[in-house]
Every structure is written in C-alpha cells, then in structure tokens.
Amino acid sequence: MATPTWGFNGGHLGPTLRAERDDSFDVLQLRAAERLRPSPAVPARLAEDTGLELPEADGSVRGRHFELLRSGIDGRPMAMDRVDETVTRGTAEVWTLRNGGDMTHNFHVHDVQSRVLDVDGKRPEPALRGRKDTVAAATGSTVRIALRFDGPSDPDIPYLYHCHLLSHEDEGMTGQFVVVEKGQRAGEVPDHAGH
Template sequence: MVNGTLDPYAEVGDDSFDVLQLRAAEGLELPEAGDAVRGRHFELRRSGINGRPMAMDRVDETVVRGTTEVWTLRNGGDMTHNFHVQDVQFRVLDVDGKRPDPALRGRKDTVAVPVGSTVRIALRFDGPSDPDTAYMYHCHLLSHEDEGMMGQFVVVDKGRRAGAPPGHAGH
C-alpha cells in the first residue's frame, strides 16, 4: 500500500504460467541419398523446366508421402537459377560431383544452380498428402516464374494416384 491505497505495481502473487516449451533435437536430421526410392532429373531453362512451361492444370510429378528421392538439377540456361521446392526442406548432396560448401550443408528449401552446373539434392516428403493439392517447384526469380519456369507436384499416400488440380488462368 502507498498512502493508504493499493499499489498497482506491488507484487501480489505469482500469476504466471508456462504456455510453450521448445526442445531442440539432438541432431539435425537430413535426408540421405541411400534412402532414396527414386531419382528425378530437372533441366532448368528460362523457357520452362524439362522443356515444358508451367501449366496450372497439369501435375508434373507425383511423390509418395514418407519417401526420400534424389533430384538432379541441371542448369542448361544462360544465368543462375535459384531452385525452390515448396513444403520440403532438402539436403544438397553435391555440386558438380563435389561435396557442397559448408553454407550448403544444412537444411535448404532453395539452392542456387549456376550456369552449366549440376546440383543433386535429397528430399524427404513428410508433409501432408492430398492428390488434388499441388505444391510448386520453380526458379525463385519472379520474372523466371512469370516466363513459365515452374512445375507442380502432388504428395500422395502409397498406392494412390495424383488427382486433377483445378485449372487457373495465369498464376
């Protein structure tokens, strides 16, 4: 009390409580190439990926939930492409057949692929599965996306097939 009135800043009691506890994992779990059930190849050019510009009504790849794949990214274009995969964090296995620099050895969702280079990545698809909801892989430069340098993949449960995403005008 201060001058006979209650002090609003005085500690009356402990009314705090814990609402969140974060626990770090012992180690960083990265996908291993040896666990891959499939490999895929992606030729990166401004005109499209694997020679095809983006089409919203087309599923380009279907992956099985809970599996690991190795994707080979080859830049046959005229400038560096920053390859991004939605809903997945991946491991860079090698760049032009060599061990990646230290900055590339952790979890990634985007990797720069220089002109004339090949980058191999290992991806594990642990996110939700839905045969009708597509994720994107694309060059992370907006002007390249606008030119069609994107593709779509769906994650399905084992034994399921891709559905048909609704078509869209533009992206």
C-alpha cells in the same frame, strides 16, 4: 548524360542506363549512432548439422532429373492444369538439377527442406551443408539434392517447384507436384479458369 545503374534490362538483372531525370525516391534511411556497442565475440565452435532431420541419398526411393531453362523446366513452361510429378508421402528422393541456361537459377521446392548432396559431383561447401529450401544452380552446373516428403498429401492439390527469380517464374519456370499416400495416384488439378 546517362548514368549506369543496376536494374532489370529486358528481363535480366544487370547494368542498365538511366536517363538524366531522376525518378528515384527514398524508401529507407539508416543512421548509425556516433558510438556503437561492441559486438559479442564469435563462438570458437559453431553448431554442427547433425543431419537427423534431413534425408541422405541412400534412403531415397527414386531419382528425378530437372533441366533448368528460362523457357521452362524440362523445356515445358508451367501449366496450371498439369501435374508434372507425383511423389509418395513419407518417402525421400534425390532430385538432380542441371542448369543448361545462361544464368543462375534459384531452385525452390514447396513444403520441404532439402540437403545438398553434391555440386558438380563434389561435396558441397560448408555453407550448403545445412537445411535448404532454395538452392542456387549456377550456369552449367549440376546440383543433386535429397528431399523427404512428410507434409500433407492430397492427390488434387499440387505443390510447386520453381526458379525463385520472379521474372523466370513468370516466364514459366515452374512445375507442379502432388504428394499422395502409398498406392494412390494423382487426381485432377482444380479448374483455375477465370481466377
């Protein structure tokens, strides 16, 4: 008799059936002590996000739109020899993420932290109001994030933005952007042939 478990089934995380043979192995065992120390009390007031280090929408110089599909971002699978976006160092932008796919996509942008401006046009819930380096875009939702690009610039060495689910990333849900100095253009991506 097959036992239902959770795992990858055809590239999707979800219920699968495992045959009677048990091919599992123990990785970690946690044992609680018979008597535990009491936990400290939760503070009456938690720290507030001052927003000083994160960009706002009104400080952005440009908006970009990304359609998140398993076939690729904006319908294009990742290409190592292509720069998809060029951003100027020291500027802030608003990126709109639209999930037109069939499952949640965890969108991650390298070398920046972002602020979630809104989810489906509504103010984000408290858990989404701090610094983020990855944001979940649920099926059918639209998430707007503000980002500021203060990291190192190099017109020839791209950063990535991608779905943070490994199987989606492997299927091509990844794009590349370069950060350039004001007035500079994107260069040429290094040849990765044979690497």
